[in-house]
Amino acid sequence: MEYQLKINGQARSLNAEPGTPLLWVIRDELELTGTKFGCGIATCGACTVHLNGSPTRSCVTPIEAAVGSAITTIEGLNDPVATAVQTAWREKDVVQCGYCQSGQIMSAVGLLRQNPKPTDEQIDSFMSGNVCRCATYVRIKDAIKLASGKLEA
Incomplete structure (x- = not known):
């Protein structure tokens, strides 16, 4: 399925299966590898990104939950x-x-x-x-x- 995401201020279009964790989209599809995989169950924080400014565990956030949100990774922090x-x-x-x-x-x-x-x-x-x-x-x-x-x- 095609998704439109706004990551680090840029509009990005990509294909992914529904339910794909945002972490894997960020790392594997967009090659932004500063966000890390740690536990896969949102208990370690290594995968933290900002969704509309709020720290969010990307390993348990399905891609469809991020559509329409401003996503910031460690590579995009700039304030x-x-x-x-x-x-x-x-x-x-x-x-x-x-x-x-x-x-x-x-x-x-x-x-x-x-x-x-x-x-x-x-x-x-x-x-x-x-x-x-x-x-x-x-x-x-x-x-x-x-x-x-x-x-x-």
């Missing part, structure tokens, strides 16, 4: 919040193996867009669906707080 988060990630040396980081960044950007001054508890709650096998959670939280401060300045 002051994203820049603050990416800069803070580098300054705090968050990345260890890096596999989960696109999902972590997508969630952190979503958090700071909703709440530019989150408390530690709010960060923990919002980011709880993102798993990091290297356990860089302290650096992730520090980077989110640093990005929040950069947005304030």
